[in-house]
Amino acid sequence: MMFRKRIFLFIMLLLMTVMLGGCDNTTQQPPVPLQNENPQQQAAPIEGGTVTPSSVGQDTMKMTVYYSTKDALNLVGEQYVVPKNTHPAQTAMELLVAGTKNPELISVVPAGTKLRNISVKEHIAYVDFSDQLVKNNKGGSASEILLVASIVNTLTEFHDIKKVQILVEGKKIDTISGHMDIGEPLSRSEKIIKK
Amino acid sequence: MLNLRRFRSIFLSLLLFMMFFVPQISMAETLDNNVPDASPAASVPILKSAISLPMAGARATNQLNSARWLVHKDAVEGTSKLRLVIDTSDPVIVSSTLDGNGPQLVLDIKGAVVGDVDDSITLDGQIAEKVRFIKKDGNNSQAVVDLPAMIDDGDYKVFTLKSDTANKKSFRVVVDINKPVPKVVYNFTPGLRNKVIVIDPGHGGSDPGAIGPNKVQEKTVTLAVAQKVKAMLENAGAKVLMTRQTDVDVYGPNASAVDELKARTIVANNNKADVFVSIHINAFSNPTVGGTATYYYQKSNYDALLANCIQDGLVATGGLQDRGTYSAGFYVIKRTTMPSILAELGFISNPAEEKLLSTYQFQQQMAQGIVQGLDKFFSQAAKRGGGL
Numbered sequence: 141m142m143f144r145k146r147i148f149l150f151i152m153l154l155l156m157t158v159m160l161g162g163c164d165n166t167t168q169q170p171p172v173p174l175q176n177e178n179p180q181q182q183a184a185p186i187e188g189g190t191v192t193p194s195s196v197g198q199d200t201m202k203m204t205v206y207y208s209t210k211d212a213l214n215l216v217g218e219q220y221v222v223p224k225n226t227h228p229a230q231t232a233m234e235l236l237v238a239g240t241k242n243p244e245l246i247s248v249v250p251a252g253t254k255l256r257n258i259s260v261k262e263h264i265a266y267v268d269f270s271d272q273l274v275k276n277n278k279g280g281s282a283s284e285i286l287l288v289a290s291i292v293n294t295l296t297e298f299h300d301i302k303k304v305q306i307l308v309e310g311k312k313i314d315t316i317s318g319h320m321d322i323g324e325p326l327s328r329s330e331k332i333i334k335k
Numbered sequence: 336m337l338n339l340r341r342f343r344s345i346f347l348s349l350l351l352f353m354m355f356f357v358p359q360i361s362m363a364e365t366l367d368n369n370v371p372d373a374s375p376a377a378s379v380p381i382l383k384s385a386i387s388l389p390m391a392g393a394r395a396t397n398q399l400n401s402a403r404w405l406v407h408k409d410a411v412e413g414t415s416k417l418r419l420v421i422d423t424s425d426p427v428i429v430s431s432t433l434d435g436n437g438p439q440l441v442l443d444i445k446g447a448v449v450g451d452v453d454d455s456i457t458l459d460g461q462i463a464e465k466v467r468f469i470k471k472d473g474n475n476s477q478a479v480v481d482l483p484a485m486i487d488d489g490d491y492k493v494f495t496l497k498s499d500t501a502n503k504k505s506f507r508v509v510v511d512i513n514k515p516v517p518k519v520v521y522n523f524t525p526g527l528r529n530k531v532i533v534i535d536p537g538h539g540g541s542d543p544g545a546i547g548p549n550k551v552q553e554k555t556v557t558l559a560v561a562q563k564v565k566a567m568l569e570n571a572g573a574k575v576l577m578t579r580q581t582d583v584d585v586y587g588p589n590a591s592a593v594d595e596l597k598a599r600t601i602v603a604n605n606n607k608a609d610v611f612v613s614i615h616i617n618a619f620s621n622p623t624v625g626g627t628a629t630y631y632y633q634k635s636n637y638d639a640l641l642a643n644c645i646q647d648g649l650v651a652t653g654g655l656q657d658r659g660t661y662s663a664g665f666y667v668i669k670r671t672t673m674p675s676i677l678a679e680l681g682f683i684s685n686p687a688e689e690k691l692l693s694t695y696q697f698q699q700q701m702a703q704g705i706v707q708g709l710d711k712f713f714s715q716a717a718k719r720g721g722g723l
């Protein structure tokens with residue numbers, strides 16, 4: 141009897157271990173490392189735990205990319221479901237650079253801008269663009285605010301990213317078109333998002 | 336074979352065991368996560384009063400497990416706040432007071448004891464010095480945040496966040512403390528006479544600023560309007576300093592963007608100006624967007640007032656769409672020490688506004704709007720009695 145009880149307990153414990161593991165797998169995605177970064181630095185895929193196997197397939201991930209409203213006053217998050225990969229933050233930035241197809245929204249990244257690199261260290265994303273970000277910028281603080289906020293807000297959708305440092309051709313820049321002070325890492329701006 | 340009752344009792348005890356340990360296991364993984372959750376989602380604001388979260392009984396296991404902090408710098412507004420996040424095993428009731436011994440914020444945390452959290456954590460030093468966790472009794476604890484100077488009730492916020500198993504987050508107590516606005520006392524008098532006013536025509540020289548569809552350049556319009564403002568203000572007896580009088584880079588030929596902006600702030604800071612007014616013309620890819628907007632950076636309790644007065648003046652004289660006033664982390668208004676604004680008169684990217692902005696008549700109207708706004712500002716600021 142005691143022996144049987146022990147076996148039963150053992151099996152239950154085994155089962156529990158499996159269940160715990162299974163629990164982990166169903167309630168969260170495994171951490172996805174960003175490209176070009178220290179393997180220790182990992183990004184959880186999505187804000188708010190919205191990714192569940194039921195809402196999105198096993199092979200896809202959901203992300204939010206911010207674009208401007210037509211009146212240049214706010215940002216609106218557009219949802220994307222993309223094939224799962226190991227560099228979701230890079231994918232989100234590529235979607236931002238490529239621009240929206242939604243006729244109600246406007247892309248604010250200047251034409252010709254390329255994403256050069258993105259890395260995450262100590263919860264700060266360093267996102268490096270080609271110099272078209274500055275050269276092809278049409279000026280105006282409205283465009284500059286929306287550009288900076290769309291980059292920062294899109295990246296801070298990822299749980300592991302708390303701040304964003306914008307780089308151009310690998311270097312820190314103090315301003316894009318002569319208005320905003322972007323010399324240091326910036327955090328999310330909630331106010332500009334259209335509610 | 337095992338009978339049903341024994342099975343049930345073992346199963347139930349295992350279930351209890353699991354309920355007990357599963358959250359602990361998932362929490363252990365968040366302990367080394369040294370950055371607070373800046374996610375605004377699912378926040379339960381509990382401003383300064385006890386919260387009504389269900390307490391999972393006064394269990395000895397509910398404890399303060401870890402604490403982390405981050406200085407959050409708003410990308411658009413450029414303002415900073417310190418966010419302190421304390422992880423607890425289960426929900427707690429938190430109340431907060433500012434009356435401690437000296438400048439400190441005291442959080443009474445009911446229903447959780449001091450656990451694995453460090454006794455004292457050094458914070459950024461500017462917004463808050465350190466946080467100490469103090470044992471109250473068998474069920475309750477205290478967190479004392481030492482501040483460099485006394486703050487007001489409106490300068491901080493305390494709320495709790497629910498556990499979020501999908502993202503391995505336990506229950507959290509969140510404290511946001513805004514970077515305090517320096518208590519600068521101004522003694523403004525009504526009228527424009529003898530006021531020292533710095534006018535900053537945006538861009539110039541190698542930097543044309545925004546360019547309209549018909550090739551009108553921002554730097555040309557801002558200088559033309561600034562010169563008209565100067566003439567009007569001098570007529571009213573003010574002393575006007577221009578960051579540039581002609582089409583030049585302020586710092587020097589082909590100045591770097593930041594040297595250029597810094598040079599403009601130095602003119603104002605070194606001359607102890609009463610106010611700083613930067614004039615710009617906006618641009619956006621959608622040519623139908625138009626209107627006037629004025630930006631400020633809250634360094635004193637006068638910046639928003641100055642922005643509102645000038646925005647009202649510009650809308651009254653220019654008649655363009657009123658886009659409103661906004662707080663923004665623009666270099667020149669952030670780094671000048673006196674109340675400052677940056678006015679975006681109109682959109683050069685809008686063909687109709689581009690045309691208007693290049694006419695003498697409209698430039699004169701815009702200048703009038705700025706002067707009216709300044710006059711209104713000094714009379715309203717004087718009514719505040721030089722206080723804060």
Ligand SMILES: [Zn+2]
Nearest residue numbers: 537544615616
């Ligand atoms: Zn400008």
